[in-house]
Amino acid sequence: MADTDLETRALAALRRLVGREDAAFHDGQFEAIAALVGERRRALVVQRTGWGKSAVYFVATRLLRDQGAGPTVLVSPLIALMRDQIEAAARAGVRAVAINSTNAHEWEDVTARLAEGTVDVLLLSPERLNNPAFRDEQLPRLVEQMGMLVVDEAHCISDWGHDFRPDYRRLGDLIARMPDGVPVLATTATANERVVGDVVEQLGADRVTTIRGPLARASLRLGVIRLPDAASRLAWLLAHLDDLPGSGIIYTLTVSAAEDTARLLREQGHEVRAYTGQTDADERAESERLLKDNRVKALVATSALGMGFDKPDLGFVLHLGAPSSPVAYYQQVGRAGRATASADVVLLPGPEDEEIWRYFATASMPDAEHARRVLDTLGDAGRPMSTGAIEAAVDIRRTRLELLLKVLDVDGAVRRVRGGWEATGASWAYDVERYERIAAARRAEQADMLAYERGDECRMAFLQSRLDDDTAAPCGRCDVCAGAWLGAGIDAGRVSEAARSLDRVGVPIEPRRQWPTGLDRLGVPHRGRLPAEEQAAAGRGLARLTDLGWGGPLRQLFAEGAPDTPVPEAVLAACVRVLAEWDWDARPAAVASVPSRRRPVLIDSLATGLARVGRLPYLGPLHAAPAEARRGPAGNSAFRVAELDGRFSAAGLAVPPAPVLLVDDLVDSRWTLTLAARELRRAGASAVLPFALALTS
Template sequence: MSLPETPPGPADPASDDGLRAEAERCLRALAGEGARLRDDQWTAIHALVVGRRRALVVQRTGWGKSAVYFVATRLLRGRGAGPTVIVSPLLALMRNQIDAAARAGIHARTINSANTDDWEPIFAEVEAGAVDVLLVSPERLNNPDFRDLVLPKLAAGAGLVVVDEAHCISDWGHDFRPDYRRLRTLLAELPPGIPVLATTATANARVTQDVAEQLAADDALVLRGALERDSLHLAVVRLAEPERRIAWLGEHLGTLPGSGIVYTLTVAAAHEIAGYLRDRGYEVAAYSGQTDPAERLQAERDLLDNKLKALVATSALGMGFDKPDLGFIVHVGAPQSPVAYYQQIGRAGRGVDRAEVILLPGREDRDIWAYFASLAFPPEPVVRATLDVLEAAGRPLSTGALEPRVDLGRARLEMMLKVLDVDGAVRRVKGGWTATGRDWSYDRERYERVAGERTREQRAMLDYLATEGCREEFLRRQLDDPAAGPCGRCDNCTGRHWPAEVSEAGAAKARDRLRRPGVEVAPRRMWPTGVKDDLGVSGRIAPDHQAEPGRALGRLTDIGWGNRLRELFAGSDTDVSPEMFDAVVKVLAAWDWSSRPAGVVTIGSHTRPRLVEGLGRRLAEIGRLPYLGGFVPLGEPIPRRHNSAQRLRSVWHALTLPDDVAAAVREADGPILLVDDRMETGWTMTVAARRLREAGAPAVLPLTLAVTT
């Protein structure tokens, strides 16, 4: 489908002067007395209200895309249209949109996973005509009750349908979400005459084409503007070691204007950096998808009220967070896509003349990119196996019931099922998922092209770090912005670079913080579903078979010990370094166990026997404890499994506790320190702890060098 060119100016004939004046009044109610409609804003509003068309607006962050749909809503409602339905991806975005709507006299409500108790009264308000805007999370679109009972009525009676952050529709986009793919079906089934608006700030030409096609209209209007942000001053600061990057942040955060966001690539890094900055006296808070919703909301409010210097956040704080005076954004670690990077830095500088945007890349970034790449759509045999399981079941299967039969982790399994649902191969119903029996083909070529695009984006991000040209121009060209040109503001354009030095005292403090050893590891408390028939266990793990809370030296995702642990596991089998061993001893010294261990047992390893047994023996020696021996691995090395049921099955019969070790455990008459090199799912430790408890150990204290999360 060819995309219509953006008109050179507003598409309003003279007879529309009154409508435009009304639209201007609506805008002033929304954005203040000084607000005036941009030409493309009016073009979009006119197309929606008068032409009842479908439009895609690709404009920079802060341009005023939300003003288009709120003004259009006021105009359409004034002419008797039904409520606007906005599909919006994030709760933070919904909160901001509801606040913005209220300023314009628009009554907005939201339906999402956090307010299920309010759904019935909200639906009653909608039916009574009291709701102007209903915001819906994309996940609701395939909730069986919502999809079958509520959505048809909403769609039939809607005055306008809005798809916000529309790049999420496209699997070429940097933030593809399978739930968004269902919108194509929704839009295709809308009654004639209901206008549709899709908006995004981060879509290159390929994504724009894909989204426009999914609007299900042959004449979709595409309004694409220049993406320049003349308040942003981009820079890159290269420091080799993690402690120097963190120290640099600690020494410069106070000089950055106003308040801002420090982005990290992992949850662990967010908490580590927030802790370090608090130690230095800064008011900061950590923020991630794992943060309690009430705490996330409070953190957002504290930043909006300038009670915090910064939120140290993962990408969970992204689309839709609106603080016009945000003065800086610092990335500790590079996102894997220039487009994703441009989307995140777009949070800054909307209402101020200057905002600092600084990237502190790290060597570990590529490891993290590789991990995210491993979560792509599964290979065809795994998909086919899932469809076969659903076909054979003859009844709906929940995701939990599928897990023991399909070798995928929960998140990846759910993602695959959502894609298959959109493709028509499965359907979500009450009780889980069923196979539809429709013919389905594995689009290997498309998946490979998407994977290739991700690789190209990663190379482009590395090129961004290395470029000697204009940084903003580089990013805008990645977004296929035809107006891209030198900004005259970035470090390369001006020749003014941030200093890449830190004080030795600052680096030492950061090093101490990052190398502070010890992570508590919660033991498994429940057996996975689906293993009772073959393993004989189900439900809660018996208290006399459980391990105690354990300890790890660090997480593989840490920016402190994580780097050293990844290097250790990337190499051949060897002893841990003196520095690492000393850190493990510190972990033991800080462990507040109720009873001191009476002996040490190791978990035998096919791949690193020297590492694991050597660590156990050295710990026993320095702690003056008997080394009781180790579990013996049976058979071939255990292949990596991706979910709990599969992993438990693979380790259940793969370890044996020799009789002499079992006898030594009984005679030790005290807790056993159980040592391994790394913990991924926790099931190896769980099975080993159960065997030790059955052998007579009153308690088992798991100790590992690394945990994966």
């Protein structure tokens, strides 16, 4: 096919896709299509959000299908993105279907349509590539039929990408298995030279056409407003939300912050919704639709609303707290202004940002000792083990264990099979140098984000430079180039409204009802449900450590290295308010406390303070086994119970046959409160009401 003929056909497909007879290719779009369709090559496209990367793969798919090629397989990270891509494909006359965790009822029909040849694009989540049934039965046939592979958001492949996902690493193995002549397209808007090099290597360095364009976004007006505390930031938002154009996204760093902010805005008459990874899937889909239809002013979202969300006329993106890198920030703000002449991008950084960055940076890194325990356990078992069985045998929390298993799987040390996971027998060593390099890169990115906030240079040019875009130049629009367009002043009344909202106290502590599985392997004789007569009642905590309001003072109390001091009067007063608002069945008749090695002064002062205010007797702390008899910190529920079982005793305490308030400092797994409450119930308490200063999340 001659280039002119190919371009004519490609242009016709593009115009069907966008529904305009005057549509023309952007610089680089046809070049990518020609590499894929005309030369059957591999291509990496690094272009700004809104450039039209999806047009490249849908037009290329249409042309390849017209030539008799098999379906395109599009690996896409988010279900929200899949929904948008299916709608866009239909406009180009491309029949697209998806297989993901939300549509299992459609998988059989999708498989039948693939066999019939009536699917042009199959969208897959990267996790599906390691589903044993899909990997072993369907994927080999798919590889034989495949007309093109597309890897969307390809920076996820790279350790150096801001959103590295272990599941994406498997794509390198898939690409290596593909027949010659099957084109591969990788796309991203957020890749610096280090990420580009890593992705190109996995695509096959000698066969890749890299098409990289300028990343400046002329429609975006970038600004930073620095305010002293959470109440001031929320007050600014209350005062200025209606000044922001159209509808948009308000990003927060934590689930609690998203929910608290959305609640406050709704109370003040703003049409907003919270959107987090904990939001029900159907509710997330409904919220996306409401935003697209401009029926809400904003979604208050965590990064769960991120890559690929497609609303071309999004008028603003505002951040309450900064992401940990300029690259991640560029990716999120890139949602705005894709089809409008102007969109506002505002960052309101918080003093707690760096603490949150450090937490997430360490949470995502594999641990050498954990990996050794997992491999030893699987090796000794000699058979597949479920994730739950592994969790019961090793001392690692479920979320960290799942991430570690993915890393070990990608590295070839374990394999997911029917029935769970098995060791492959391949040697594995913790790559200390690699992870130290990654950690150093993350720290450098955090320093860059702080430099962005200072505003020493054009904000758009700064973001471009951190993405190694050599076309970076002053934008003339940001608050550094053109001055601030939104004032930092806030009305005292608004601050008071925000402060009152943040001053809310009380979060539930759900009681444990069921023993964890696997205790028998640890020599602990408990299984099934806890006897009703030994259970704690529903409890309360002052706040979560991640909360915008009381989370700040509590984070200071529990900070690493913070001294053990009596509870501050303001914190004690807030705890009294929690008790005053607690709708318990019967008022407690006494107060007891959980013994603490790290904060005995804090807990004793809290318990005695609550007893004094409530005019209740303080029974004192439960007795605890000596510290040397303990196994040490435990990660998951089974090990936590094994550590604590039999440790507490209420012997010698004058426990009344009435409800007892049980006071602790920090709640994480809830097993400490559960087992301490069990001893009080066995000593005669008719009910135990757990209370804690803080919940970890």
